[in-house]
Amino acid sequence: MPLDPDLEGFLELAEMGRLSGKSQPMHALSVNQARQEFELSSQILDPSPPASLTITTLHIPTRDGAKIEARLYRSAHHVQPSQPSILYFHGGGYVVGSLDSHDSICRRLALSGRQAVLAPAYRLAPEHPFPTAVNDALDCANWLAREAHTLNLDPDNVSVAGDSAGATLATVLAISAVQAPEHLALKPKTQLLFYPVADTQRTRPSHLRYAEGYLLESETLQWFYRHYTPDVEQRGDWRTSPLLANNLGPLAPAYVSLAEYDPLYDEGLEYAQLLRDTGTDVTLLTQRGLTHDFLRMSGISADIGGIYAAVEGWLEVHTA
Template sequence: MSLNPDLAAFLELVEFGRLTGASRAMHEQTVEQARSDFEASSQVIDPSPPGELSVTELQVPTRDGALLPARLYRRPDAVSGQPVILYLHGGGYVVGSLDSHEAVCRRLACLGEFAVLAPTYRRAPEHAFPTAQLDCQDAVAWLAETAAQLGLDRERVVFAGDSVGASLAAGLAIAAALPQAGLALKPLAQLLFYPVTDISQERDSHQRHAAGYLLETQTLRWFYQHYAPNPADRLDWRASPLQARDLPPLAPAYVGLAGFDPLYDEGLAYARHLQASGTQVTLCDEQGLTHDYLRMAGIVGAVEGIYRDLGQWLQALLAR
């Protein structure tokens, strides 16, 4: 399948910026520059997300005493006892923030009955593996304790994320199924968009789409070196969910992949890994798109349909 024409036009502009020296690949920048550029990109690729929402700024305590920012997105007509999507942003463990994924959270909160709770987690290289996963586990514990006072239903929580956020969400879903992990609640489902599922090796799609499609294989290597410089850590399922063995059936999974993504093969392998465990999997294979498509609703017309289909899946989930 060919690249989506809206996206192809955008990639031409990106390449022109590279050729003229106006922009550089993320792995060629300092961490601070990469973070700044990633934040700025959000204003270009989705500048006008839905505005009619209530957004509450919160703080989530961690096991080591830190307080991490979080945001709760709700429609104005929300009622108490709402189901909630716990959404974890992408960014390779190094870049990404609540601001970079503000538009995604707003769009998710407008799909139907779900509120969206977006906690942050500490990033590498300042905080290496397994800090991000532990911070997310602490966010789950906090949600379990405070759901009632926030007007949320702790029995109807969906773990969700994109890219490494999807990896973190997958790790939470695994932890929820393992008694020894002691996770505070069990999810209703998991939403995994173009997930990072195995940072211990590279597959064929890392070569097929190594450069020219926004996320580059060299950038992935840069991310992983910051987050998990120790090769042994990359085999831990908290960093590489595909390395989890003898999985019981997990919460139903909605897995969204992008055809022009270096992570495509490992995402497909993880969907099959879940199916082999007895987990119910809905696979949405967006062959004409690249990594990060959820953030592109402002430039790629097809993304609106992806959100609409996801909303229908979530409503069917509640109906069951």
């Protein structure tokens, strides 16, 4: 399917900015510059997210004594007792991204009131390379399992979710819940995986097909990986490359949503097939005409509202 016409226009403007020298690809920037540019992009991609929510700032302790900020999103109009929730990890290649950059996603996921959304600000590389993000994700999940009742959340009805690198953190929790339950008190009800990073070791045809010009660039992926896993052997760890996980059995039901025009597309398909082959209930969708990061694009494409509605409908069935 051709690119979404509104998204295509946005990408053409971005390319004009690059050709004129007004902008550069992320991998040509310093880490601080890249973070600033990524934050600014949120104001363009989704400038008017829903406002009618209650947002509470929390602080979650980690195993090394640090505390990381988190936000709990709830509909201002409908909060049932012992509410189901989504533990959501933002994308950004483990290097960029924040609670602010993905605020609109969390708002839209929580808007119906059927579930709350807890979004932690796990620590980023290169200041905090692998496995800090993984450990932070595990610590946040265990904290949620302990504190759910005090937050009026149901500890037995938590979906783990994320986009891009955040989706990879969600896969780590879903796998750990089955393979290492002694390290994870939370048992995910479902997993929501949006354009996940599934293999940091190998390149695939989609990395070449969509290497440039489709928002996320293949060279930027390698820039992320160099910061997060400076030791290349770490890229063979299943916690960075879940396609390499061994002895997988059935996991929590998975909703896997991929972008057609994305360097990560092929590995996302492979990971969905791996889950199916090991007995996991998988719903796989390809969002035609869209690129990586589509969840943040409600201000660009009219199709994004339908994507959120489909997620909501799936959750209603699978978390009932």
